[in-house]
Amino acid sequence: MTTSTRALAVLAAAGIAVAGSLAGTPPPAQAEPLNKVVRDRGATPPIGWDQLGMADRMELIGANQPAETAIPVPDGVGPGTLSGRIGSVVNVAGGRVEVIDGRGTVLGSFPAPSDGNTTPFSVNIAPAQVLEDRARVSFVLREPGRDANSCTQPPALTLTQLANTFTGPTPDPVSVAGFLPGYLDEIVIRIGSDPTTFEQQAALDLVAELTHLYRPMPVRINVTTADDLSPAAGARRVIEIRDGAAPAISVTRAGTPAAALLITGTGEKLLDQVQLFTDQRMKLAQSPTAAVVFANQQPDVSSTVKTFDQLGITGQTSVLGNTVLYAGFDVSAFGVGPVTRADVHIKAKYTPVVGGEASVLIRSAGTVVATHTLDESGTLDVSTTIPAETITSNVGLALELRYIPRQECAPLTDRITFALDPQSTVSVTPGDNNRGGFPVLPMAFTPDFDVTLTSPDRIGYAAQAINLMGQQTAMLLRPRLAAFEDVIGSRSPLLAVVEGPELAQAGMSPPLAAEAPDRLTVGGTTATGVDFRGSVSSLQAFNDNGRTVLAVSGGGDWSLLDDSLRYVRELPQRWASLSGDVVATGAARETVNLTVAQGGPMAHQPAPGPGWQVWGWVSAAVVGLAALAAGAVFTVRYRRSRGRA
16 A cells, blocks of 8 residues: 555535546455455444545535545555535535546436435445545536526535545454454554563554554554453454564464464564564565564655655646635655744646636635736746744645636636646745644654653553554654653653653643642643642643653543543544644543643734735735635634634
């Protein structure tokens, strides 16, 4: 499987099309089965498109205008059922929506409700063509017997809550290569009640590697120190790590539902075994046992400049009236840690405008960053800067395109095509002059960071934090276990699983500084010392000594921390869905997201020269309703984020 990249967020309007490069050939057939005969082909629960790095909402405007997207399909599974809800139907009578794959094959259809209600739909897309780990699908609104032009109100509807199931076998493994099927609900890594430092480090490495291996599938990966563990079953796998034996990776109880994977080795040799799971090389281990003889880890390649092609950004749309093309990129992919600005050089090709008027306005998080007139040249070449106040781990770009034909009431075929050039570039400037807090996760932790634990039995909380961060980035995370006293003065990013008072005693200034499990000093513009008369667990993201710290504290009752982590796990974009710098759970087990010092709105950082601002206001007025709608989306998201606090 090639490493799946974060898919483009797509909001289809007037036939918007986001098309990736889907050229390629299917993999050759497997010569020998890797597992015992399959009992059944199970289906995963519905996985929301937002969890797959896609927008879970699409707007179809105009009949017979395809709205395309590409669904990530990890190795070992196939697409199952596509589901969602259809509503906001305007000027549609007797219409239906067809779902078509990349070959033009109609996979299914569903009717558009005529009574104004929002209704569920589902389509079996198992026959969809899958190339390069993606299933390209198009939604097309069909409506019979309508004559329309650009002066009539086009038919329109909205698809929301889009989700997919995936299907694939859950076999009884008999080989190392077959131990991890294409989808699992959970992987549990057991290191025993008295783990060595090497066992702990191997477990954290394995969490990062398996999360990366399964991305974008949100597979939960836990580490436990329990002596007794229920055996694996169904979509759950158990891996045991033991220090002190000969180097090996073995399937125990092979061919049974209770099969487990045993990873052994002594010291550094144990860490070497885990490197087999760095990528799909594990598929070569087609015997019940294997052993890594040596492992030479190459340094991660980081760069401050990447092309749109390298970042997985691609987009194409057909424009008549107003259309919004959404694109975005994962800052963590640069591997340089937190950044303070991003310079974007956007190049595109479009149908030359020889009559009528056309323009593009570019926004990032609601801020207008560039505008340009589209003319007869057919080429767009514009540079802009993403300001610090909009920098997060995942930066979004909205290209608001407008085309008004010269002919009044022109036919609907009078439109232009706009396509991004994959050789466009993004250049980032490392630094911590940004919003801070949760918005800089996980980019602030790429690729290397320290992990410190007050007790080995808290390693499960560190594993969950790493698992959640790894699901958000295409960069393989590299945790490095260290003693707390060794990381106090370090400038490396830090994941600290500690009791609250230890942070303050080490000279750190978290948003919630604990004096005791129930007594906290809450920072911010007004500092308050509060006795909450009960335990408070917390997840805190803050700056210390020029580095980002993610502090995980039980606050006297570590079971409350399970609620805090569950709160993050249930959010569509994990850490990226949070604002502020604190997630805390009190004695009543109610979890809240707070902005105490960082992670909220940031004062505007002036850009060089006022010219672009003037043109921004002019173009915003010209774009009209489309720009206003896009602004409303950003406003709602902002208010919801503030509402958590």
